[in-house]
Amino acid sequence: MSILETQALTRRFGELTAVDALTISVEIGEVFGLLGPNGAGKTTTLKMLTTLLPPTSGDARVAGFDIVHHAADVRRVIGYVPQLLSADGALAGYENLLIFAKLYNISRAERESRIHASLAFMGLADVAHKLVRDYSGGMIRRLEIAQSMLHRPPVLFLDEPTVGLDPLARNAVWQRIEQLRADYGTTIVLTTHLMEEADSLCNRVAIMHQGKVAAIGTPAQLKASIGGNGVTLDDVFVHYAGDTLESGGGYRETSRTRRTARRLG
Amino acid sequence: MRLRERDAPRAVSVNLALPRPANPVAAVVQFVSKTLVIAELEARKLRHDPTDLITRAVQPALWLLVFGEVFTQTRAIPTGGLPYLDFMAPGILAQSVLFIAIFYGIAIIWERDLGIVHKLLASPTPRTALVLGKALSASVRGVSQMVIIYALAFLLGVQIDWNPLALVGAFATVILGAAFFSTLSLIIAALVKTRERFLGIGQVLTMPLFFASNAIYPVAIMPAWLQVIAHVNPLTYEVDALRTLMLNGGVSAFGLALDFGILLAATALLVIIGGQLYPRVAT
Numbered sequence A: 001m002s003i004l005e006t007q008a009l010t011r012r013f014g015e016l017t018a019v020d021a022l023t024i025s026v027e028i029g030e031v032f033g034l035l036g037p038n039g040a041g042k043t044t045t046l047k048m049l050t051t052l053l054p055p056t057s058g059d060a061r062v063a064g065f066d067i068v069h070h071a072a073d074v075r076r077v078i079g080y081v082p083q084l085l086s087a088d089g090a091l092a093g094y095e096n097l098l099i100f101a102k103l104y105n106i107s108r109a110e111r112e113s114r115i116h117a118s119l120a121f122m123g124l125a126d127v128a129h130k131l132v133r134d135y136s137g138g139m140i141r142r143l144e145i146a147q148s149m150l151h152r153p154p155v156l157f158l159d160e161p162t163v164g165l166d167p168l169a170r171n172a173v174w175q176r177i178e179q180l181r182a183d184y185g186t187t188i189v190l191t192t193h194l195m196e197e198a199d200s201l202c203n204r205v206a207i208m209h210q211g212k213v214a215a216i217g218t219p220a221q222l223k224a225s226i227g228g229n230g231v232t233l234d235d236v237f238v239h240y241a242g243d244t245l246e247s248g249g250g251y252r253e254t255s256r257t258r259r260t261a262r263r264l265g
Numbered sequence B: 001m002r003l004r005e006r007d008a009p010r011a012v013s014v015n016l017a018l019p020r021p022a023n024p025v026a027a028v029v030q031f032v033s034k035t036l037v038i039a040e041l042e043a044r045k046l047r048h049d050p051t052d053l054i055t056r057a058v059q060p061a062l063w064l065l066v067f068g069e070v071f072t073q074t075r076a077i078p079t080g081g082l083p084y085l086d087f088m089a090p091g092i093l094a095q096s097v098l099f100i101a102i103f104y105g106i107a108i109i110w111e112r113d114l115g116i117v118h119k120l121l122a123s124p125t126p127r128t129a130l131v132l133g134k135a136l137s138a139s140v141r142g143v144s145q146m147v148i149i150y151a152l153a154f155l156l157g158v159q160i161d162w163n164p165l166a167l168v169g170a171f172a173t174v175i176l177g178a179a180f181f182s183t184l185s186l187i188i189a190a191l192v193k194t195r196e197r198f199l200g201i202g203q204v205l206t207m208p209l210f211f212a213s214n215a216i217y218p219v220a221i222m223p224a225w226l227q228v229i230a231h232v233n234p235l236t237y238e239v240d241a242l243r244t245l246m247l248n249g250g251v252s253a254f255g256l257a258l259d260f261g262i263l264l265a266a267t268a269l270l271v272i273i274g275g276q277l278y279p280r281v282a283t
Helices: A042-049 A071-077 A093-103 A108-121 A137-149 A167-184 A195-201 A219-225 A233-241 A250-264 B024-048 B051-056 B058-074 B084-102 B104-113 B116-121 B127-155 B164-192 B195-211 B224-232 B234-246 B256-282
Strands: A002-013 A016-022 A025-027 A031-035 A057-062 A078-081 A155-159 A187-192 A204-209 A212-217
Touching: A002 A042, A002 A187, A016 A042, A016 A212, A025 A187, A031 A042, A031 A195, A042 A057, A042 A155, A042 A187, A071 A078, A078 A137, A078 B116, A093 A108, A093 A137, A093 B024, A108 A137, A137 A155, A137 A167, A137 B116, A167 A187, A167 A195, A187 A195, A195 A233, A204 A219, A204 A233, A212 A219, A212 A233, A219 A233, B024 B127, B051 B058, B051 B084, B051 B127, B058 B084, B058 B127, B084 B104, B084 B127, B084 B164, B084 B195, B084 B234, B104 B116, B104 B127, B104 B164, B104 B195, B104 B256, B116 B127, B116 B256, B127 B164, B127 B256, B164 B195, B164 B234, B164 B256, B234 B256
Parallel strands: A031 A187, A031 A204, A078 A155, A155 A187
Antiparallel strands: A002 A016, A002 A025, A002 A057, A204 A212
């Protein structure tokens, strides 16, 4: 049973078609990866699915709600961790969670126990009352994921969840994502350009290229599709998306990404 | 690295029926409580790091101490019988609140450059509650200025009206004034989107707003064309209300009802416009 469906979902920015008639379907409980080079349309897709950006045409349903006509309902049933730093550094970790617990209508009775459980789950109980600006990059990411899971959303969107993290911090984040899926059956849609991340986390991946799905399937299927022994997902990526050297990015985006990486790193 | 066996997605029952406001009353309660949560966020930040409040107090202190003391000597400005320092103290309070509020958009752009705005916009919080919450956040800062300027003015011998009702009135005026100008700032931020352009516009706006108002001289001594501008400038009504409420024997030029009416209506209008424009910040 699918919990997320898009039908010819399209977004244009002037001349540029960032997402071009995207049609995908994600099953309940699946970890679904959107892969692609910078500018392939991954983040734009996520922004539409999280109701931050209206589509130019086409439609999509998340947990049964239309992203345009029932945007407010969509927002109640999703969690979202943006690519950019989204925890507030001037507040303690506990306070970051408290504010979002309130915004997500978690009853006063349940608030404290959920916050403490998620701090413990993310390994942040010791630093709960320290300012987030003193956290490491991996701790910030885990806090952000905790923030987006407080209301136990059936669908969680993660935009490049491990960008700028070292391998240890990355593993810690991956384990928590795994655990969320196992504990709550959360459907997770994530974007990444780390093949290793897609390979170890995702049940299925869609490789996006210039706003379109170039290939879709389980990592094993995709590897098999280009044949040969010892094929890695990297090879698949290059095969489907490798014909452009430099796509997208641009000065503003680069400066933002680097800033995020610096803060997280 | 393999964290687990790749099993087929399990069929899990997912609770989609998360609580949702059922009736208009509940919706209003939610709107108000969400607005206050956004303001609470700001208050918590200030509690962690109040240094900004102190540095912000330097400028109004200089205005009162230097400009105020000098012009008190000249008696060049008709103040309707008030000592000049008394006359200008509410104007400086309004100015201080204006300066804090009008650059509030910078914080919005900053939060946009991070992902905080995106996360707020993807949460089930009404857009207008986000905007009004941000406005009240500026009010929190404005009220802190009120405390400092009241204390300073008192020390300089300004005849302050300590009547609790007058204090509550001044408090409300400061909250409204900060809310109005910070929402104006948020709207500008949503339109221009970059720090550089925003700073330029902020600077171009601030001085005319301040000087085309009754903050440091009465509207009556202005040339006719400037009087017209002063009369459509909400800062004029904010100052008028503060002058009435802050000073012993303060007299309103326009009447408190008109002052509050204009401030309330203008703020409400901007919050509604801001609610429409705020989502643009994330795109």
